[in-house]
Amino acid sequence: MNKTLKFTLLLSVLFLNLCVGQKNNISITAALNSETNKLEVYQETLYYNTSNNSLNSIYFHNWANAYKDKNTPLAIRFEEKNSKSFHFTKEKNRGYSEIKSININNKLASWESTKENPDILKLILNQPLQPNDSVKITATYTVKIPKDKFTRYGVNNYEYNLRYWYLAPAILEKNWKTFSNLDLDDLYIDFCDYDITLNIPKEYTVNSDLLFTVKEDKFTNEYRLLGSNRPDVEVNITQLNEFSSYNSTPVAITTNLNSEKLNLVVKTNILTRELSFIESYLGKFPHKKLLINKISYESDPVYGLNQLPSFLEPFSDIFEWDIKMFKVLVRKYLENKFLFNQRDDIWLIDGLQTYLMMQYVEKFYPEVKALGNISKFWGVKKYNLAKINYNAKYDFVYQFASRKNLDQPLTTPADSLSNFNKKIANKYKAGLGLRYLDSYLGEATIKNAIVDFSNQNSSKKVESKAIFNYINTTKDLEWFKIGYLQTNKKPDYTIKKVEKTDDSLKVIVENKRSFTTPIKLYGLKDNNIKYQKWLSEIDTSATITIAKNGFDKLSLNYNSLLPEYNLRNNWKNVDKKLVTRPIQFRFLKDLENPYYNQLFYKPVFGYNYYNGIILGMTFSNQTYLNKSINFKITPSYGTKSNSFSGSYSLRYEYLPENGKVNKILVGVAGGHYDYAEGLPYNQIVPYAALEFRKKNYRDISSNIISTSFTFVDKTPSLTETQDIETLKYNVFNIGYGFAKPNIIKDLRFSTGLEISDKFSKISLNAHYRTLTNTNTQFDFRLFAGAFLSNNTNTDFFSFALDRPTDYLFRYDYLGRSETSGFLSQQIIISEGGFKSKLPVAYANQWLTSINTSIGLWRWIEVYNDTALVKNKYEKVYFAYENGVRLNFVQDILEVYFPVYSNLGWEITQPNYASKIRFVLVLKPKKIFNFLKRGFY
Incomplete structure (x- = not known):
């Protein structure tokens, strides 16, 4: 071979090695101003075109700018999670990225970003960038650091936790992969080499998983951080250094996820054991040092630890710290080992994290129960929930989601997952799937596949589906690849x-x-x-x-x-x-036991003015998981009436997996209580409801069509004259309801038709609540109702201006028949929605009302209501009122103080205290539903 040919081959090999080894280089010099919470940044990015096409532009993620105002995708995401803190925070608490200049190869360049995606920056190149060529991009910009109360990253009183704070080049595949910051911790950036110089005030210390040196000055310290082949860079700058360093092997760990009850030796040994276990599956960690900020754990905690009361000490200190650290360590290991597109392709990284946690607990803590030491308590240890092992919680949570039709396919993009599925259910389903494959394939097939996958793809960009290339089996896995991953079908x-x-x-x-x-x-x-x-x-x-x-x-x-x-x-x-399944009695609730017909009982308490304190015992078949058929019987005793009462219900629930219908309910319910002093009633309500499927699982709206037939039989009074039509009647009802209870803009709409033998009527109810830019609440409600026919003799079935008679027994009146006294002042905002008791209180022909209120300060509002009331053979009555509303908890606890109405200045009239009205709901279920909004 001649020298020229040898030289040409050598150049070719060197060129190929350079192309394969091309990585973007990011060099940053930043100075922190702790008084203004700003970083003055100068950044150099050496960007390589690794594609096969020439480029006219390059995209960068500018996620620091996601905090700039209340209209960014991040701000909208906060609202979806039922949080309004960012929407109404002061401007000084927000953040932004202000770009001053960008140069390309020392020539001034132009850039742009859209109003819809201000955290994505498009850089216009001065000339096309050819394949395998590089370009030097320099940028000067200011980063205003937001408060950390929104995403945990940002500034608090004594420290800065920085992540996604610099301009990060996006990845080009077939198209540019640009994603807005949605508080998902999933920036998609290629492995880069970093050289970062931080100038910070002298009283601060820097923690990072990059190697660093410190140069001290009189007023500042200069930290130089170096890292090779790293994903995004996380930096902690603090005055009170809570981080501890552990000489664990083979990776040194620096963390502030500490446990004061464990000494340094114990924690170091635990970390070494964890790293050894992870390495046996995922291979060697590509770096010598790893930073674990407790923020990472708080964003993705071990559910089951933080839900049990800590004062009972359910788990040992060693187990608790071990499992917390292991979970976040596995995640960090995976994110530093491989490059996944965690926005579009998250299932494998979630699955590996959960699968390794299950394997780790099975090996080192096989005796630990799901309830920990609580499972040993007297009165608890006989329950199935107390008997299951810790790893069984994964099955239970996934079944909980699937039984409620809440589960989503594992291939669903992360930004389309509900909060519950993103944080818990889909992670568990992915891990359970890998565990099931492990059992089905046997012979360590899955472990070997994970090991081979890790060895072959370390420090590479990889897709989740690649794992199947390393599963050595002749068995058909299409059921898993398609059915288990790409659908929410449930095996049974x-x-x-x-x-x-x-x-x-x-x-x-x-x-x-x-x-x-x-x-x-x-x-x-x-x-x-x-x-x-x-x-x-x-x-x-x-x-x-x-x-x-x-x-x-x-x-x-x-x-x-x-x-x-x-x-x-x-x-x-x-x-x-x-008897194939004997009856098993259980107090409160328990997990399902397939070998028994379980009957659960629990004491219940209620109150109304006529029965007094209602003491009852509920018997039901309802476990923690949804069932298709549910029944509940509640015999009770009223301490004031000294009589027995109670309720019952039987319901069938059908959950279609596909189509436009999400849920179909058919059932019957009834009750026996007192509606007045010594006067009981019986109620039977067969019903059916159809709930439409939402457009997506993050959609908080609901669309329901419902129908019912209410049978009421009331005991007549021996002392008062009552019309027979008010004592025994049947009412058919069909209605439609829509609700979209956004934390900022709440819209609800319902309409219904009622038919009885003596009347028929239609009604419409629209309710809109919004919070203005100054956090002022504006509430608007419209009601319109009209009789199609009315042959009644009383106003019992008429539209009520201020206090509906509730002939269908749907409202939670404490004293439904009271016409005077404190309980008569309870109000249900329905029909006319008035608070003042005006001379014309009912409408037997039609009624239209408008209720409005506007906030003054916090929960203090002013309300204004108007209505047109039409009764047969009478002129239209124009009703109006205004007053002060104390809106402590919307629809749960409110108080109304009338000021002026058709009656004049009510505030100056005698017995004003009797005119005050209140909303009060004591049902725990309604309060729980209010609190859980945004989670599912």
Whole structure:
């Protein structure tokens, strides 16, 4: 080979190595002004075009600018999560990125960003950038650091936690992958080499997972941070340094996720054990040092630890710190080891994190229960919830989501997941799926696949689907790749029938849903496994013949490894028994036990003026997980009336997996209580409802069509004259309701038709509440109702101006028949919605009213109401009123003080205290629904 050819080959090899090894280089010099909370930044970015096309522009993520105002995608995201703190915060608490100049190869360049996406910057190149060429981009800009109360990143009284604070070049695939900051911690940036110089006030200290040196000056310290082949850079600048460093091997850990009850040696040993375990799956960590800020844990905590009361000390200090640190360490390990597009392709990184947590607990803490030490308490330890191991919580939470039709496909982009699925349910489903594959494939197939995947893709950009290239099996996995990952279909198998022959058993296994997965059949004797076999490709049903072998019970999915929709139908006794499922009584609630018919009982308390304090006991079949058929019976006793009362309900719930309908309800409910002193009533209400599916799972709106037939039979009074039409009547109702309870703009609309033998009427109710830019609440409500026919003799069924009679018994009146006294002042904002008691209180022909209120300061508002009231043979009555509203908790606790109305200046009239009205709801369920808004 001649010298020229050798030289040419050498150049070619060097060129290829350079191309393969091309990484963007980011050099930053930044100075912190702790008085203004600003960073003055000079940044040099050496950007390589690794694509096959020439580029005319380059995109950067400018996520610091996501905090600039209340109209950014991040601000809108906060509203979706039912938080208004950012929307109404002071300008000084927000942040921004102000770009002063950008140069390309020392020539002034232009850039642009849109109003809709101010945190994405498009840089216009002076000339096309050819493949494999690089360009030097220099930018001078100011970053105003926001308060950390919004995303935990930012500034507080003594420290700065910085993440996503610099201009980060976007990744070009087929198209530019640009994503706005949505508080998901998922910046998609390629591995880069970093050289960062930070000039900070002398009283501050820097913590980072980059290697750094310090140069001290009289007033400032200059930190130089160096890192190679890193994803985004996280920096902590603090006056009170709470970080501790551990000489764990093979990676040194610096963290402020500390435990004062454990000493340095114990924590170092735990970290070394964790790293060794993770390394056995994911291979060597690409760096020598790792920073773990407690913010990372607080953003993704171990659910189950923070929900149990800490004063009971449910878990040991070692377990609690170990499992917290392990979870965040696995995540950091994965994010530094591989480059995933966590916005569009999150399932594998979520799955690996959860799967490794389950494997770690199974190896080192197999004895730990889901409730920890609480499971040993007297009165608790007999419950199924107390008996399950810690890892069983993953199955339970996923089933909770799937039984409520809340689950989403694992391939759903992260920004389209509901808060509940993003934080919990989808992570668990992904981990459970890997665990099930592990069981199905056996022989450490999944672990070997993870190891090979990690070794081959370390420090590379990779897609989740690539994991299947490393699974060495001849078994068909399409059911997992398509059904389990790309849909929210739920597997559900049952043993329909067992037939005995002389020497064998014929087992008929039925697939109850449109999702075919492998399922394992077990033969049990005294709950010991004597036989097991994998069954596959059961689309509808299959008959399996097995030897008898002395089984007394057959079970599918005995160890609950498959996240199945229903576990109650998974077993059959070999010998038929008169009672296959004995009744099991449980106080309060418990997990499902498939071998029993569970009946739960719990004391309940209520109050109304006529029954007094209502002491009752509810009996139901409702576990922590939704069931298709639910019943509840509540016998009770009134301490004032000295009489028995109660309620009951029976409901069937159907949840279609696809289509426009999300839920169908059919049921019947009823009750027996007193409606006046010594006067009980009986009520029976068969009903049906259809709830439409939302456009997406982050949509907080609801659309429901409902119908009911209310039968009421009231005991007549012996002392007062009552019209027979008010004592026994039937009313058919059909209605439609829409609600979109956004934290800033709340819109609700409903309309209904009622038909009885003596009347028919229609009504419309629209309610709009908004918060202005100054956090002033404006409330607008419109009601319009008209009788289509009315042959009644009283106003009992008429539209009420201020206090509906509630003939359908839907409202939570404490004293529904009271016409004077404190309880008569309770108001339900319905129909006319007036607060003053005016001379014309009812409308037997039509009624239109407008209720408005506007905030003055915090919960103090002024209300103004007007109405037109039309009764037969009478002129239209124009009603008006105004007053002061104390809106402590909307629709839960409010107080109204009338000022002026048709009655004149009410505030100056005698007995003014009797004119004050109040809204008061004591039902825990309604209060809970108010608090949980935005989570699901």
